[in-house]
Amino acid sequence: MTDPTPIRVLLVDDQALVRLGFRMVLEAENDLTVVGEAADGEAAVRLAVETRPDVILMDVRMPQVDGIEATRRIVTANPSARIIILTTFDLDEYAFGGLRAGASGFLLKDARPAELTSAIRAVAAGDAAVSGRVTRTMLEMFSDRLPAMASSTAPTVDPTAALTPREREILLAIAEGLSNGELSERFFLTESTVKTHVGRVLAKLQLRDRVHAVIFAYDHGLVDRPSPRQGDAR
Structure with a gap:
């Protein structure tokens, strides 16, 4: 029986050592493969079109175009794109902004390898890497940043x-x-x-x-x- 087609992952982070660490973790798995790396949001948008990854690991704070804007552009161009936001602090405003821009979840940068690979597999399968309860908690935390509803x-x-x-x-x-x-x-x-x-x-x-x-x-x-x-x- 042939092995299933591996999940194609694009790495986006402005720190080369962070990308290297993620690459080492992912390429140790038989069902995951890295198809490209980007150091800023502009390059991420371009590579998302060129490589058509199944999942994108997206840093937030990057030069030129940040991860939230890059996520928005990628999802607008390809609604089926699956993106996981990488953040330093749990339940922070950047993670929330990434979800609202179209990401399917977020992970701490220091997540354990098993958490990282599990999240990638879940998102590739069409599931969210964040529960509805966590999403609701974030809405409650950042409700003052929600856009106003349309006029009555x-x-x-x-x-x-x-x-x-x-x-x-x-x-x-x-x-x-x-x-x-x-x-x-x-x-x-x-x-x-x-x-x-x-x-x-x-x-x-x-x-x-x-x-x-x-x-x-x-x-x-x-x-x-x-x-x-x-x-x-x-």
């Missing part, structure tokens, strides 16, 4: 019109941060049925993964938008 005088269009009533319930529960197991318990469904519903919700709303389902629900006012916490020095 604008035409009202139901963004969930394509969903069945049950699918809309599933979407709202995802926005709460519920896992498939928790969705199964709440709606008295098998996990396989839950997965089917989740897949249909994502497909009908053209959402990349559960992370973006949570963001979609908040952006469209489907759930209460958290108020910024008093005393935040931001």
